Amino acid sequence: MAGRTVRNSGRITPRAIRATAVAACAALALTACGSTKDSAGSGNDAGDGKGNGKVGVILPLLTSPFWQSYNDYVPKMAESEKVDALKTVNSNSDPSQQITDINNQLNQGVQGLVVAPLDSAAISAGLDQAERKGVPVVAVDVAPEKGKVAMVVRANNVAYGEQACEFLGDQVKTGKVVQIMGDLASVNGRDRSEAFRTCVKEKYPDLKVLEIPAKWESDTAASKLDTLLNSNPDIKGIYMQAGGVYLAPTLQTLKSKGMLKKAGEKGHISIVSNDGIPQEFDAIRKGEIDATVSQPADAYAKYGMYYIKAAMQGKTFKPGPTDHDSVIVKLPNGLLEDQLPAPLVTKDNVDDPKLWGNTVK
Incomplete structure (x- = not known):
């Protein structure tokens, strides 16, 4: 899944659908x-x-x-x-x-x-x-x-997580990195999350992964990232599992905290994403993010x-x-x-x- 925003419609829940299928x-x-x-x-x-x-x-x-x-x-x-x-x-x-x-x-x-x-x-x-x-x-x-x-x-969504891990692992040798996850009710969210987590553990043991379950929701991603940065201002990398919904809130949150530094500048946080939308390409050109996997x-x-x-x-x-x-x-x-x-x-x-x-x- 490339990202979604959940709303409460009052209709039958996914759990009920599963139960009756x-x-x-x-x-x-x-x-x-x-x-x-x-x-x-x-x-x-x-x-x-x-x-x-x-x-x-x-x-x-x-x-x-x-x-x-x-x-x-x-x-x-x-x-x-x-x-x-x-x-x-x-x-x-x-x-x-x-x-x-x-x-x-x-x-x-x-x-x-x-x-x-x-x-x-x-x-x-x-x-x-x-x-x-x-x-x-x-x-x-x-x-x-x-x-x-x-x-x-x-x-291959497993490859998404692995490519993001390897890119960040090569950029950030030690310290904290964050993965802003998708909805774990979707195989895409599960594949990307587990692949990233496993790759870091096996190949980059000096990295510590912090996780934000965001369910493909932009508001949730922004709120939880803001809270996480308050207690972890020393993060060095971010993996966004869906640039379509996470790019804007992530950049805005970093900017509001004075943490949005361009690539090459001191304090730059390495960011890799998924989707391949034009907005991500523009952010790469500006040095705001470093990479994305083009879905x-x-x-x-x-x-x-x-x-x-x-x-x-x-x-x-x-x-x-x-x-x-x-x-x-x-x-x-x-x-x-x-x-x-x-x-x-x-x-x-x-x-x-x-x-x-x-x-x-």
Whole structure:
């Protein structure tokens, strides 16, 4: 997940959704070819057999620049992949609303769904509904814990945490570093947090990790960072797991305390982020932060459309290299995940025109 803001809607909670969800069916069989150069599978009742049915696209939120960019890419990539995608639906950071959104799309007769799950476990209720109607689903950004999807389109979030750890470890040899974590109800938050923590312990034992559980909430990140800095004014590094929601509050908090020093200046706090949004690139150029891992919003949209079209045509895939510099892996729960490239961006390559963050305004 690239970041979200939680609100209390009074609707069914994710815990209640999990409690009532029907047990997930078996994962997609691995019966076809090993890359995106695919062949027809055994067929699928959804769609017209040519991948021409209408596709619903469900967003987790639109309060993050990352998801705003993804939303902008969706119609462009749908057109390029010749997918008839309906107007996107925003679940507004509410996992229970996301299940309602899935059911609403199914009731409108969509023949395919591309969903970016808010909660890795709760989403299974919506996946079960889609499976009962014979509608294939592609998950983007977050891998479901259970339920059936044709493909998970995602980057390696463990690598995010490891890259952030190694960057900070090389910059900060000893002392305190902070990781501002995402929502641990999301596999993304768990993967990034544990990978960073484990990497520091194994490779940089002279670093002490302080943690802020922020649930992808900008206000929570700002408040908890402010409190932490009051008692730990000697921190030397920060890892933000989602620049889309944590960049502005982190920089503002540091600035308010007179702790925002540019790279190369005495007292500079090394900062590495995740997302690859234009705002992070600008902050790197200004020396306010040092690096970010570019999460591929453009490729998420492109291959979300690619795989849902393939699924509607009855095609299936198996683990192995793809023809777009990624690899399909089989997850422990049996689902397939196309792990897309997510490069580290520093001052050395921040102006690379191939980075999606340099192609949007």
